[in-house]
Amino acid sequence: MRSTRRLTPPPEPPPLAPTSPRAPSRRPDPGRTMPLTAPPAAPRPWLADPPPLVRGYRRAVPLRLRRAVVAVTGPGLRRAAMRSLGGLSAASRSLRLRRARRRLRRAGLLAGSGRTVIADRRGGALVATLAPSPTPLFARAENLRLVCEALDRARIDHFVVRCYSNVGSAVGVRADQRDVVVTALATLCAEEAGYVSLPPRRGHPATPPRLGGRRGAWRRLAGASVVRFTRFHTGPGGSGEPGGRLLLGPAHGCDIEFWEPGGQGEERVLIAPRFNRTTASVPLVGEPVRAPDQLFTRLAPPVGWQPGPLVRTRPEFLTRLPDEVRFPIDVVYTWVDGSDPQWQRRRAALAGRGYHAQAANAARYANRDELRYSLRSLYLYAPWVRHIYLVTDRQVPDWLAVSHPGITVVDHHDIFDDPDALPTFNSHAIETRLHHIDGLAEHFLYFNDDVFLGSPVTPQDFFLANGVCKFFPSRALIPLPPVGPGDVPVSAAGKNNRALLAERFGPAITQKMKHTPHALRTSVLAEIEKEFPDAVRATMASRVRSPSDISVPSSLHHYYAFLTGRAVPGHLRYDYFDLAQPTIRTRLARLLRARHCQAFCLNDTVSSEHDLEDQLALVRPFLDAYFPLPSPLERAVTRQETRQPCPSPSPFP
Template sequence: MPDPTSMNSAVHVYKRLVPQPVRSVAATTLPVGVRRKVKAQLARTLRRREARLHRRALRRVRRAGLGGSERRTTAPDGRIGHVHAGLTADLARRFDHDLVTQALDVAEIPWFAVPALDDRRICLAVDQRDKGAVRRVLRALLEEHTGYVVSVSPARNDTQDTPGSHMKAWKHYGKARVIRVTWLRTDPTENLWVGEDQGIEIEFWTVNTALATERLIGPRPNRVQRAVPSDAPGVEIGLDRLCGYSDIDGDLEPTITLEGFDVPRLEEIDFPVDAVLLWQHPTPWGEELLRAALRSLHQYAPWVDVVHVVAEAQPPAWLRAGERLTVLEARPGAQWLLHRLPDVAEHFLLLRPGAVLGRPVRPFDYFTPDGQSRPRRGPWNAQESFAPWSRAAYSATGRITAHGYAHGPQPHRAEIFARLAEAGPAPLQLPDGQLAPAVPGTHPLDGLVHHFAQVNGFAEPSGEASVALHAALPGIGTPLERLLVRRDTQQIQLFGLGTDEAHRTGGTQAVVDFLHRYFPVPSVFEEDHTSVPGTVGEAVGHR
């Protein structure tokens, strides 16, 4: 049943105010013109009342100074977006959360966070009886800081292109049990767009007095419980407990939830995860690969604790070493000795040149809560079965391999490297993927280490979207543009930027241009993190 304080048509109000017997008599005795005039007058009264309440809510929002961005712009689909320097998916999530919660506080509407089943989005709960006040303050907020609203339950997304300040954007609000408020945000280059897969969902909880203790009942299942005591105390909770994609050790303020909801998620990772990046090519395009890897971690994996750069060549001067970034010079072949890195965490991601993250990821995407790694399965063929790493894996474990491993960021454990070193298999020769004439098969180190870990119960291979491309691929611009438009691939591996063929055909230049557009936001690991190479040609250079 529609909420009495929410926006409804004159017909709904007419039915609530006039009893059914009176309506029946009026329908048979009053002329049609009189009935139409009464309903029209009632509709005008409601519109005036709604306009007055909207102006009041808008004044409150403006006095609170909610919203704000560098400027507004038009998204590729024609909707309104907001420009923010230094934008990341995690910061956009925090912007959205703070906007909605501050607006609810301004309207003096109680709320609490709920651990939703889909942890890409932050979910808030409010009392069903406050539904009308919620709509008014959110509509005022969306007028001040243009955004969009849709009904999630029941699902009605035909208003997703209508600004939330318009009345027709709220046409499904009366029956909605859950709504989603979304803002589109972009960086100053307008290459990175965030918000479509995020937003804030608001659930309308109802009061239940069937038992001795009054309870609040949620409109849909969540990660913990659907019914809570209405007098449950509120507690602070970090956004990382509500969303696995958030920064674990961030300095941002926590949010508020009820005591019963502050429990670990089933897939929550409570151990630190580092990242190890290899620096092997002291060339302009090599620097762009390293810069892109750092930016992908900054943009899509804010939960990474410390980044270790293992430099087999003179490291770039723009690296900003500090608490979160260490640089260690090493000889070629140091990949087999990563467990000896000073202060490296037991669990870490290994990114070789050309490996980047393509979308937001969680620690659970690469590790299980009990510490197992989750490497990505790759193709298996005759060439893989006769590869040196397959023979070495069988010699080290006595078990044959059954699949390869995909390229891209690799989850590893330091203990496995140490055990392999003790087992004594001779280190395999490691190819340089940036000089390979074509996309190679499973990397020998990954194949041996992951197989050894799986046999000993330290790895659980999984499958996620991965893409490997060679810079000399004819027409490489098409798959790169597809990756740029979709942005749904979890991990990407780029090969062959140092080959003569890639330089001759312009593939190296195309890849560098792609990286500039895919990762336009500088990371905290760059010394001069306010600038980007001026032209693509400057970044390509020669081998």
């Protein structure tokens, strides 16, 4: 009997289709965090930005001429030239960085041990504050705290505004107090190595941040109705090069809004300089209130879940909005360690039973440690997740802190009601049983371990406030002919899904789904099990992939929920990376520089065992660079790793 715990107050390519004892099931236990391990080694050079000289060459030389150069030079010569230019650029950049460090130290901006100098992408240098485990939510909270404390010290009336940014914050002040506000902020910038800039506006690029302790920075902002304060945050390890470590900058800054007085008599008000989520004005004289900071960002856990700081605001900003997601959302992973000898022996007993080469390909079971980094991505970019369930076959990663209250390891025996169906090596079969996880929330996200969050996401990216799920159709199509022996598993399952839905509802589905986190409801999954009992039971009983399989959480659920009014198509900035493609190195480097995706998938279904070592050498440096800092779900596994407290609110209760 399963129970549901609720909480109180650029286009993608078509998708291709050490062991430990069983861990006990455990309920979520709020209020604890886990020590962090030390960061991994610095990323490899190929993941850094192209050398400035190379970037200058690309900007200055027309594309047609560059192609002509490529046509008459061999790849070896071009690589040698790139290395030479890279060496010159690195030496020049290192020299500039040392000079900037000396200059900033003389100015007193590197006082103490908590600051460092980072190279920016324009060739300059930035002062950043070191934090053991910086996250977007932590950087946002720190910038807001610094601004509010500075205004309090100067006895300036202010109120936190419910702005549209979830990764930044906003504070309103009276425009006729601009001079004293600027003085207070300039003092803050001088003390904290803070930067000021104009926030980006539609049609106008963001202005580069400048050290706000200098007069010239404020002259450039004279008359601006909104000014952004930023203290840069970075983590330990890495290099001073751009892309060499995690750097949280102006996107997580605090905007100071200058609200103009208006109206007459008792109707005197302060008028907002830009749109926000609740009100265009507040009374000129109003009684301030204090409210949890979680109310002002959808990136934070819901109010009432974890204790958080209180901030000064106005009652008008406490309005409950109809699009607020207040229900708990869990995450479910399915995971296998294909290198485990015991698992290999169990798999060998079923050798030869896969109907298609992809069903038993080594790439499907390869362990590149993706789960570790996918959990890091959750910690960084989805701190509102209530609890994580890891579904495995008598396996636990040796680095996983299984005692952490934010995660429960679920064995296949805990969710399968037919022992004859085990052991199973069919992900389609395992996926038919996810809604039988004890304690799983009604709303949850299903992750494969090769799916990662690439930038902050909110519950609204996956669910509407009324509980409706969002799904993300791909432009890749399900082939129209009936299931045949040549169909890859993902196509065969899609065709079987189509047959069931066409018989039940009429329309014939044609699109596959993107390899994103899948937003699911346990009630819909239970209804599918009752509506199509034979197909679900047959898939559950198939211990390896079969041409009769259906794919429940990754496709059937979305279309069934859509056709019954419980799901809608959504949009997520996403990309898919096939590790077997020759352009993979360049594409991963571009993703690391831009960090423009909310989610991405590193998938491989066709590589042989001989390819896996090369892929590991490619993927691990990329993941180390993108997600350099451990999550609270990792335990120290070597003596060299240190344990540090997590300074930011844990994303896991």
